[in-house]
Amino acid sequence: MKQYDLDRIIDRENTQSIKFDHEKSQCCLPMWIADMDFAVADEIVEAAKKRAEHPIFGYSYLPDALFDAFIRWHRIRHGIEYRKEDIIPYYSVVAAIDLILNTFTQPGDNITIMSPVYVYFWEALKETQRTALASPLINHDNRYSIDFDNLEACFSRSKVFLMCSPHNPAGRVWTHEELERIAALAERYDVMIIADEIHSDLIMPGYRHIPFSSLGSKTADRTITLLSSTKTFNLAQAGMSFMVTQNRQWASILRREMCRFHLGAQNVFAAVMVQAAYEHGEDWLNQVLTYINGNYLLIRDVLTQKMPEIKILPLEGTYLIWLDCRNLPACVTDFFENQAHILGEDGSLFGPEGAGYYRINIATPRRNIEKMLAGMEETYRKCGCRRS
Ligand SMILES: Cc1ncc(COP(=O)(O)O)c(C=O)c1O
Incomplete structure (x- = not known):
């Protein structure tokens, strides 16, 4: 079975990416709008190229x-x-x-x-x-x-x-x-x-x-x-x-x-x-799902061990994690965007019941997840949050 390199960081600059060209993405890791940072399956690119070869x-x-x-x-x-x-x-x-x-x-x-x-x-x-x-x-x-x-x-x-x-x-x-x-x-x-x-x-x-x-x-x-x-x-x-x-x-x-x-x-x-x-696309998708689940499990473990005041809701589906931050002393956008330099989405955008939560798109290479966790951990410590 073909193995897809999901660890590869792909530069998305100059692709008119809404995720990466957001003004806050200049100083934050862009983890908001719901697209993935993985290359699509090769067969999709090949199909588009093949069609482009016909000039009408x-x-x-x-x-x-x-x-x-x-x-x-x-x-x-x-x-x-x-x-x-x-x-x-x-x-x-x-x-x-x-x-x-x-x-x-x-x-x-x-x-x-x-x-x-x-x-x-x-x-x-x-x-x-x-x-x-x-x-x-x-x-x-x-x-x-x-x-x-x-x-x-x-x-x-x-x-x-x-x-x-x-x-x-x-x-x-x-x-x-x-x-x-x-x-x-x-x-x-x-x-x-x-x-x-x-x-x-x-x-x-x-x-x-x-x-x-x-x-x-x-x-x-x-x-x-x-x-x-x-x-x-x-x-x-x-x-x-x-x-x-x-x-x-x-x-x-x-x-x-x-x-x-x-x-x-x-x-x-x-x-x-x-x-x-x-x-x-089946093999590609199966590998992507395993990878995203790996990202989720890593985040869950680090949060449980090091940032217990942030609770991650179980990820049963989607690649969008939902963090319950209601115990944090700082407001969520201040914590993530101004201090940890992570650009996700404030939960209150999803309705009044989302206040105090934060949504993060984890369909991204593991290195970005590690960077995100490092930023969160440092901010968490600075906030004076309780460690486990
Ligand atoms: C529940 C849901 N519906 C629809 C969409 C967007 O769909 P489309 O890009 O086809 O308009 C999204 C995108 O994140 C979504 O989460």
Whole structure:
């Protein structure tokens, strides 16, 4: 099996990287926005090069082989059988959230989310003038769980649940039982589910992602799942995602809306890169997941031994660690950004329940993790925090 060099530090300067060109990245280690610092699988680069060798980039359609690769990936990886007619390629997951909200809901409609949650969920609701009903996740003994009584109260007044599964930033991979309870509530209150499963391939050893629409055909009928190779294979700017729904009526309404605004054409390079990723990216992804889990375990050990006032939430999925810093004497941005020179994201960006937490992207070579830990440890000592 080919071994990928994930320890390699790749200079991202002059690549218009949002992560690295942030003004604070000049003085901080950039560990914020969710892309990886690893080179993508060689086959993806080769596919793009091969396509570039043909000197005509005229109007084109997506080949069946792309859909076949997507379907096969989800069958093998997650045990779910998607049908080609249920799959609607789109630009990005975030753009799909807006399209779905604008198509199926009205300004002022209540939309349930769980807080803390991916910043853009809040922004999407604000931009589309929908009302967020935020159900707080409960951090009990350093693990998040769903407050089902509260979620039920939100569902009873909502049209849509915008779900994040696995959950960014809580790091949870929802269990079968949790998903079943959500599905039962959605059925009782006739709530549409937008299942943002963009992180579903980023699962740590010992956990398993369960696609929400695999819970049964009634549940699948009220669900639009959002998927993308962009998080999985580090192709954030490739510009391709997928909306998947077996609800024929919803699928045709979405296709009609896309036609109305001429929103269908896909970039020729996105198509070949995404196909190559699903066809050849498995070994790369498996190695990346093992590596990220190694980063997580190292951070967890160092925090436990040397910085016990900072608690790391168990990383079940995603590559975004969520640190509970509520016991630190300093505010989180001051601790990480001004003193330790690490640029992650202040937890309060993810909702009021995120205050006192900090999110860090650990999809980066081990040397950066060691540098991050050294910066944190020095700051921790200077803060006069208690050592174990
Ligand atoms: C839950 C979630 N949804 C969507 C996105 C962004 O997706 P896209 O780049 O396809 O718009 C992210 C990026 O971090 C995310 O965490």
